[in-house]
Amino acid sequence: MSTDKLQELDKVLSELFREPPLISTRIEPLPATSPDQPNEEERAVQASAADAMPDAADAVRRAEQAKSLLAGLGLDTAIRLRWVMRDIRGKRTKMSPVSEHDQAVLLDLGFVEMREGILRLTGLGVLTLD
Numbered sequence: 001m002s003t004d005k006l007q008e009l010d011k012v013l014s015e016l017f018r019e020p021p022l023i024s025t026r027i028e029p030l031p032a033t034s035p036d037q038p039n040e041e042e043r044a045v046q047a048s049a050a051d052a053m054p055d056a057a058d059a060v061r062r063a064e065q066a067k068s069l070l071a072g073l074g075l076d077t078a079i080r081l082r083w084v085m086r087d088i089r090g091k092r093t094k095m096s097p098v099s100e101h102d103q104a105v106l107l108d109l110g111f112v113e114m115r116e117g118i119l120r121l122t123g124l125g126v127l128t129l130d
């Protein structure tokens with residue numbers, strides 16, 4: 001390379017590095033908090049965890065109740081209804097149609113619902129299968 005080109009390249013590079021950075025490199029100190037008091041982020045996390053705990057406990061309780069409802073029907077009936085719910089979840093009701101009696105029982109128990117003429121599992125029905 002010629003000397004002129006090197007000097008020109010050196011000039012361009014020096015101008016580039018003299019410009020201020022596009023991203024701020026200044027670090028601001030965090031606000032001082034006492035170790036006993038949680039900051040806003042910690043309070044939000046604690047609040048969401050506290051809200052989620054009753055929901056999780058409630059879901060477990062509801063799942064146990066749903067399974068006990070099926071257990072109270074007898075072993076053969078419970079097995080048949082679980083298979084029917086699996087067929088509904090897998091959208092296989094055209095291949096293996098649901099009997100009117102099984103459909104009525106599942107609707108009464110609250111495990112399925114009719115939406116637009118199609119049987120769908122409710123949240124309780126999903127909990128029963130899982």
